Amino acid sequence: MSVSSTPSPAGTAPDRPRRARVAARTRLDFWFDGVILVGYTVSYSYGWTGVVIHEWLGIGLGIALLLHLTLHWDWVVRTTRRLISPRGHDKLIWAVNLALLFAMTLCVASGIAISRVALPELGLYTLQSPFWYRLHVLTAEVTVGLVPVHVALRWRWIAGVGRRLLAWRPARRPR
């Protein structure tokens, strides 16, 4: 989550407006997380997408969730080790993230269990039990409450990186 704002190296076009320099990893985190948020919002809107898009998008979100967790595994390990420290903010974020991990994993897993289009198309038979349907609905409702909290607890980082990524710097005047 590091953002570097060092000026562009000598030799690059100085008179063209440019974006602030942001580390590649930070850019990846910002855009990837943005895509996950939009994907989740669309996938949750089942009444608009219909079952086919909902299921394929859900499977995609499951893979994205695995990658998102892998990319932030360092943070998970570090924060879990520091849980005994008195910093309340990190503890809150950790608790929200843990709840979201459970809710989203169960949501995707139950969605796969009740899939009627995506998995049968791949030749896989799925469970069709009311438990998994109700679990899917329940975890989706919990997730739709937790996802915006998860995003909002990082609003300073999002605002900072977003400003650097999206704002154009004025062009430098040639001397």
Next chain:
Amino acid sequence: MDRRGGPPPAGLAPGAAAAVKFLRQFAAVAAVVAVVVLGGLAWNHFAPSLPGEGPAAGGRALVVRGHIVKGVRPSGKLRPGVRVLPGGKPPPGVTAVTRGNIRSGIPGLMLGDLLEPVNLAVLRQTAFLEAAVIAAVVILDMGYCRLRRARRAKT
């Protein structure tokens, strides 16, 4: 597992070391996710009921997803005062479809619903809900930070 800033494993090029680190972390994440999924399977096996509900009774539950017109009865008929536009389309902003099947608890496939502009209200509603929660948390966080700063300034 946290090797940030540490030396790469001996005998590996930096790119390969990063790949090994990624795979190791991916395996750890997959293990955590597998534990949660196994927990879900155990829940289904040993106590198949959800918070606030009784035990799952074979297919009596009505599973409802999406934006539902409150005037629609489970039979699909509208209550008095609720109007459906000609051509079977629901009023703008709502989807007049019962998503459930009383007997099986399994929602209908709704293959005809795909990205219908009339159902954009569902997406709008989700986005609005998320934006409202984000705004509330940001306001609370800012207020909390100001309060802490004010307290620190006093002491």
